[in-house]
Amino acid sequence: MHYLAALTFLLPPCGQEEKLDDAAVRKLIDQLGADFLEERETARKALEKSGKQAEARLVEALGVSDHRVRKNCLELLTAFKSSRARDRAAELLRVDEDGSVRDAAFRLLQALGKEAEDNLIAALESPNPDHRRGAVQSLTEIKSEKCADSMAKLHDREPDKEVKAAAFKCLQALGKAAEPYLLEYLGSPDAGLRRDALEGLRKSQNEKVLAAVGKLFAAETEVPVINNAFEHLRGAGEKAQPHFVSGLRSTQEHTRTKSIEGLKALKAEGAIDDVAKVFEGDASDPVRAAAADFLKSHGLKSEGPLLKALSSENPKVKLQAIQALGEIKSEKPLDQIARLFREDKSKEVHKVAFAYLRKLGLRAERDLLFALTDEDKEIRRQAIESLGNAGSEAAVPELLKFLGQVHDQAVKEAARDALVRIGPKAVEAARRAHAAGDVTKEAAETIGALFYQEEVERILDRLVTEEGGSGFYEGLFKDLEKFGKDKALPVLRRMLREPGYKYRLADRRERVYQYEFRMRELAIMALGEIGDTEAAGPLKEALKEASPGGVDSTHEEILVALYRLGEKKPLDDFVAKSRADADAALRGDAKDDGCGILFSLGLVLNRVGRRDEAEDTYGKLVRAVEEHKLTASAKNVLPAATYNLACLSALKGESTRAVDLLEKAVKAGFKDRQWIRMDKELDGIRGEEGYKTLLANDKLFESGVDD
Numbered sequence: 195m196h197y198l199a200a201l202t203f204l205l206p207p208c209g210q211e212e213k214l215d216d217a218a219v220r221k222l223i224d225q226l227g228a229d230f231l232e233e234r235e236t237a238r239k240a241l242e243k244s245g246k247q248a249e250a251r252l253v254e255a256l257g258v259s260d261h262r263v264r265k266n267c268l269e270l271l272t273a274f275k276s277s278r279a280r281d282r283a284a285e286l287l288r289v290d291e292d293g294s295v296r297d298a299a300f301r302l303l304q305a306l307g308k309e310a311e312d313n314l315i316a317a318l319e320s321p322n323p324d325h326r327r328g329a330v331q332s333l334t335e336i337k338s339e340k341c342a343d344s345m346a347k348l349h350d351r352e353p354d355k356e357v358k359a360a361a362f363k364c365l366q367a368l369g370k371a372a373e374p375y376l377l378e379y380l381g382s383p384d385a386g387l388r389r390d391a392l393e394g395l396r397k398s399q400n401e402k403v404l405a406a407v408g409k410l411f412a413a414e415t416e417v418p419v420i421n422n423a424f425e426h427l428r429g430a431g432e433k434a435q436p437h438f439v440s441g442l443r444s445t446q447e448h449t450r451t452k453s454i455e456g457l458k459a460l461k462a463e464g465a466i467d468d469v470a471k472v473f474e475g476d477a478s479d480p481v482r483a484a485a486a487d488f489l490k491s492h493g494l495k496s497e498g499p500l501l502k503a504l505s506s507e508n509p510k511v512k513l514q515a516i517q518a519l520g521e522i523k524s525e526k527p528l529d530q531i532a533r534l535f536r537e538d539k540s541k542e543v544h545k546v547a548f549a550y551l552r553k554l555g556l557r558a559e560r561d562l563l564f565a566l567t568d569e570d571k572e573i574r575r576q577a578i579e580s581l582g583n584a585g586s587e588a589a590v591p592e593l594l595k596f597l598g599q600v601h602d603q604a605v606k607e608a609a610r611d612a613l614v615r616i617g618p619k620a621v622e623a624a625r626r627a628h629a630a631g632d633v634t635k636e637a638a639e640t641i642g643a644l645f646y647q648e649e650v651e652r653i654l655d656r657l658v659t660e661e662g663g664s665g666f667y668e669g670l671f672k673d674l675e676k677f678g679k680d681k682a683l684p685v686l687r688r689m690l691r692e693p694g695y696k697y698r699l700a701d702r703r704e705r706v707y708q709y710e711f712r713m714r715e716l717a718i719m720a721l722g723e724i725g726d727t728e729a730a731g732p733l734k735e736a737l738k739e740a741s742p743g744g745v746d747s748t749h750e751e752i753l754v755a756l757y758r759l760g761e762k763k764p765l766d767d768f769v770a771k772s773r774a775d776a777d778a779a780l781r782g783d784a785k786d787d788g789c790g791i792l793f794s795l796g797l798v799l800n801r802v803g804r805r806d807e808a809e810d811t812y813g814k815l816v817r818a819v820e821e822h823k824l825t826a827s828a829k830n831v832l833p834a835a836t837y838n839l840a841c842l843s844a845l846k847g848e849s850t851r852a853v854d855l856l857e858k859a860v861k862a863g864f865k866d867r868q869w870i871r872m873d874k875e876l877d878g879i880r881g882e883e884g885y886k887t888l889l890a891n892d893k894l895f896e897s898g899v900d901d
Contacts, residue, residue, distance in 0.1 A: 214240075219248045226267065227260040238266060246274050253279045261292035268298035272305045280306055284313040287320070300325050308336045315341045323354045330357060334364040339371035346375035362387075366394030373398060377406050385416040392422035396429065404430055408437030411452075412444050424452045428459065435460055439468050447478045454484040458491055466492055470499030474511055486514045493522045501527055513546045520550035525557055532561045548573055555584040566592050575608045582612025590616060590623045597624075597633045610637065614644040621645045644698070649677060650685040651699045654716045659868035662707040664716060666801050667841075667874040671720045683726050689717035691732050715751050722755025730759050737764060750794055754801045765798060780818055789815050789827035793835055805842055812839050833863035841875040852876070853884035860894050867895045 214222070222244075225237035241248050252267045256279065264286065271279040279302060286299040300317065303310040315338070317329035326348065333341045342365065349361040365372040372394060379391035388410065395403050404427070411423035427434035434456060441453030450472065457465045466489065473485035489496035496518070503515035504527060516534070519527055535547035548565060551558040562584075565577035578596065581589040589612070596609035613620040621642050628638035653673045658664050674682045689695055697710055718736075721729040733752050740749040757765045772795040779788030792815040800808035812835045819827045840855035856870070856879075867889065870876060879885045888894070 213247060214244050216251070219244065219251045222248075223251055223255045223263065223267065226255075227258075227263040234262070234266065238270065241270055242273065246276070249274060249276050249278060252276070253282060256282045256286065261290075261295050264290070264295045265292070265298045268295065268302050272298070272302040275305050276302070277306065277309055280310050280313065284310075284316065287313075287317065287325070296322070296325075300328060304328060304332045307332065308338075311336065311338050311340060314338070315344050318344050318348045323357055326352070326354070327357045327360060330360040330364055334360070334367055337368065339368060342368055342371040342375060346372070346378075362390060366390065368394075369397065370400075373400065373403060377403065380406055380410050385419055388414070389416070389419045389422050392419065392426055396422075396426050399430060399433075404433060404437070408434070408440060411437060411449065412440045414449065415446060417448050420446065420449050420452060424456060428456055432460060435462050435465065438462070439465055442468055442472050447481055450476065450478070450481045451484050454481070454488050458484075458488045461491070463492060463495060466496055466499060470496070470503070473499070473514070474503050474506055474508075479510070482511065482514060486518050490518045490521050494524060497522065497524045497526065500524070504530060509540070509543070513542060516543075516546045516550050520553040523553060525554065528554065528558060528561075532558070535561060536564065545570075545573070548576070552576060552580045555580060556586060559584065559586050559588060562586070563589060563592065566596075571602065571605065575605050578605065578608040578612045582608075582615040585616050587616060587619050590620045593620070594623060594627045594633060597627075597637050610641055610644070613641050614648055617645065646681045647685050647688075648698050650674065650682050651697060651713065653677060653682075654713055654720070655699050657716055657872075658709065658712050659866055659872070661866045661868065662709065662712060663866040663869045664712055665869060665873060666719060669874060671723045674720055675724060679724055679726075682720070683724065683728075686717045686721050686724075686726070687729055687732065689714055690721065690729065690736060711747075715748055718748055718751040718755050722758035725759065727759060730756065730761055733759070734761070734764075750798050750801075753798055757798075757802050765802065768798065769795060776814075785818060785822050786824050786826045786830075789818055789824060789831055792818070793831040796835065796838065800838060800842070805845070809839065809842050812836075812842075829863060833859050836862055837864045837870075841873065844876050844878045847878060849879050849882050850884075852879050853882050853888070856885065857888050860888065865895050865897060 219241070222237045222240050226234055226241075228234050228237070241252070249271065252271050253276065255267045256264055258264060268279070268283060268286070271283070283299040283302045287296050287303065290296050290299065300320075303313045303317065306313075311333070314329045314332050317325050318333075318341070320326050320329070330345070330348070333345065345361050345364050345368075349358055349365065352358040352361060365375055376391040376394045379387050382388055382391070392407065392410075395407065398404075407423050407426045411420065411427060414420045414423060427437050438453040438456040438460070441449050441456075444450055444453070454469060454472070457469060469485050469488045473482055473489060476482050476485065489500060500515050500519050500522075501524070503511050504519075506512050506515070516527075516531055519531070531547045531550050534543055535551060538544060538547070548568075551561045551565070559581070562577045562581050563586075565573055566581075566589075568574050568577065578589075578593065581593070593609045593613050593616075596605055597613075613624060624633060624638040624641045627633040628635055653671075656673075657670065697713055700709055718733070721733065733756050737749070737752045737756070740747065740752050753765045753768055756762075772791050776788045776791040776795065779785060779791060792811050796808045796811035796815065799805075799811060815827075815831065815835050816839070818824065819832050836855055837859035840852045840859055843849075843852035843855055856876070864870075870889065876885075
């Protein structure tokens, strides 16, 4: 029989594992050294199928003279992850004359991982850089704490850059075990090594490590290393404070700046005096600026050092002190800084002193009045503006003079706006000045008209929350009615009619989303509530543009306003059409559209007092969202619909249900706590414990938080 055929005969049938007798195993192992690859592979496959029953003979065969047998046995033992072969493999790695055998022995040790930890540590001294590199990788993977000393030694002596880098990464990953070695590297002349050592120590809160990092931070000259040391200290919290204070004395500008930044983050009140010394004595502009910011962050607690800095011989320090005292609204240096404003010959000191006075507002009224005659036109304009914002009635006579005597248009407009902000007494004074011939009729009338405009806007503005939300409840516009229909209605009509109407308070609420749109909504609602019959025509015109698909989106507000003014047909037509459209959408594939229609329908029904119909409509919306699992509607309309149901329940005296629905609304996404507190429809449940608990839960009102 041919040899190959005989060998094949020894193999078990495909898909089966047949136990081989010892003689068969020996023959197969011998065949691992055959000259032909096909023969060696056949033997390998047979031994692989035999499983670990051949392990003992394979280990034994590691001593044969044929390197091919040794290599193949090692590879088979690697597949078995043979623990019995570990010591023999380690020996072969050290002494075997054949490179392929040494490679195979090393791969077996790698496969054993933690079990071969000591052998892998020994392999760090291998003359083969691939073996050293592989040992580093394996020891890193098993997180070998035992290897720290050997790994550090390898790093220090290793000529191969790749192996050296891998050894250091291993040390960085070892945590506490590598701390002594990483601490040593903090003293290395290599800045990159110091930086990387800090990276490895970052998670350590060991007092010894913190002290070493703090020492390095104060002495370091390289910016990347300073930054890494700073991040480590910042992670230590309050324990880092003494190290940041030490850093204030560093010769490095960057270290001093980062030290101040760290102390500011810690809100380190105890470091005020230390930072104040830096503020007064440091030659670096950026460091002084950082110190000033730190002192300002502590408000009036820094008042003493800042007052002391006013006497500094360094003009830059004096200027920054004035600025800082203004920002913390310190009144103690008012006379001193006012004197600087009036007498100091430096233009820069003059401007900075004035900026301080502006921040104090009415408390610096005397000096702001003095500034009205300043040579600098911009200072005059800003003084006018400040007196107006402060409501200075003492400034009225001087402001009126600007209207008649000054030719500069910007100054005139500033004076006019200041008089408007001062209010009724200024408006009346402007009328008297016109009667006396001191100001024009147009100027006096403009001041009155702008005052009315600002007052109407201010009343409406109070109905818009910081979140940009608003709504409706009975009596929403009582303050407008109290102000007077004759004054309010012309302004409300302008808000409705003028496409380019300029809201005078808009710049104060820039961060509120769609502020101008929200104000126009309220103006439309007010026209209906107050009962302005003259607005019916313009409202009908506006309805054409506000219809679904139009350029405006105040459709519901206009319908309700017209209804209040006796024009009921547009709303009745809307209700009938909306009910039909909603039913059709909910029967078809446009269920989210149907929910949107139901929400608008419930809104108008509620606002015209048809509360039972509104409640039924909102209930239908809620059931549709739940039944059809409408995620878009659950996000877009369900929160407000549930909130409105809570209001309707509160109005009916159903307190328990109202609180429950309000909680559901908040958890569904209604986060405008300010409006909840403003809404008079919820007054009936303010005393309920459930309401108090809900409103006190800050976490529930955070954006993105439901339950």
